[in-house]
Amino acid sequence: MPELPEVETSRRGIAPHLTGQTIRQLIVRNAQLRWPIPDDLAAKVNGQEITQITRRAKYLLLALKQGAIMVHLGMSGRVRVVNAELPAEKHDHVDLVLASGQCLRFTDPRRFGSWLWHPSPRSEQLLSHLGPEPLTDEFNFDYLYPLCRNRKAAIKQVIMDNQVVVGVGNIYATEALFASGIRPTRSAQKVTQQQLKQLIQHIKRILAAAIEQGGTTLKDFTRSDGKPGYFKQALQVYGRAGEACDSCGSTIKTTRQGQRASAYCPSCQK
DNA sequence: AAAGACACCTGGGAGC
DNA sequence: TGCTCCCAGGTGTCTT
Secondary structure (H helix, E strand, O other), X not given: OOOHHHHHHHHHHHHHHHOOOEEEEEEEOOOEOOOEOOOOHHHHHOOOEEEEEEEEOOEEEEEEOOOEEEEEOOOOOEEEEEEOOOOOOOOXXXXXXXXXXXXXEEEOOOOOOEEEXXXXXXXXXXXXXXXXXXXXXXXXXXXXXXXXXXXXXXXXXXHOOOOOOOOOOHHHXXXXXXXXXXXXXXXXXXXXXXXXXXXXXXXXXXHHHHHHOOOOOOOOOOOOOOOOOOOHHHOOOOOOOOOEOOOOXXXXXXXXXXXXXXXXXXXXXX
């Protein structure tokens, strides 16, 4: 997906256009996303004012006077604010039409995203088990160390576990581990305390830098204004298997963890 | 209880 | 040109 920086960039991009606006209509062209869009979602949101746009993990929450719309971008989702008259294209599944004449347009080729009503049993279920936000003080050594201390799983799997910390996807987990000199396959319990402290700092630093630069542009992601993010050029190992490590010149290798590619420098990461 | 496999879905690129 | 195969930012759920 869009990882956390992309979601946050989207939130910041759309918020000024949505906040304070009244919803005129919800157009659902294809309700078959990860979960079907609820049939009664349009009835619930129609005529309501959007009070604020917030984010929890990778969920965008469009808060209304009553309740909220909970949007997830999945792997290939994207939201943009466009003129409501702009013709919809193939993967433009949802439009949230505003009184301003603009609409929030949701595009998602793979349809792993979701639009749900919140609160609902499903939304509560999805949010209830989530760990802390990585950019808050709550995500610190005293929190993470006890979770790693007796855990045999690979450190990469642990930091990508939403119950441990949210918003660290494959790209940023890969990059933070490189920056910390930790092999992604290393058992969490064998990461030293010093390395764990560094890892936490690098996760925060890299996520913050990516947000600052508007997210990482890969295949599908563009910012809500349609401009690409600029972080991709800063990637040190992700997507660079076979190339030379910028730091030591060794060839970057790739392995698979949890059916997901994991790039690392065999020399810099032990 | 924890780790791994599989599921959802489309598009792009590599190789033949 | 076109076919087949593999891969991709996520994450809930089912199997070991």
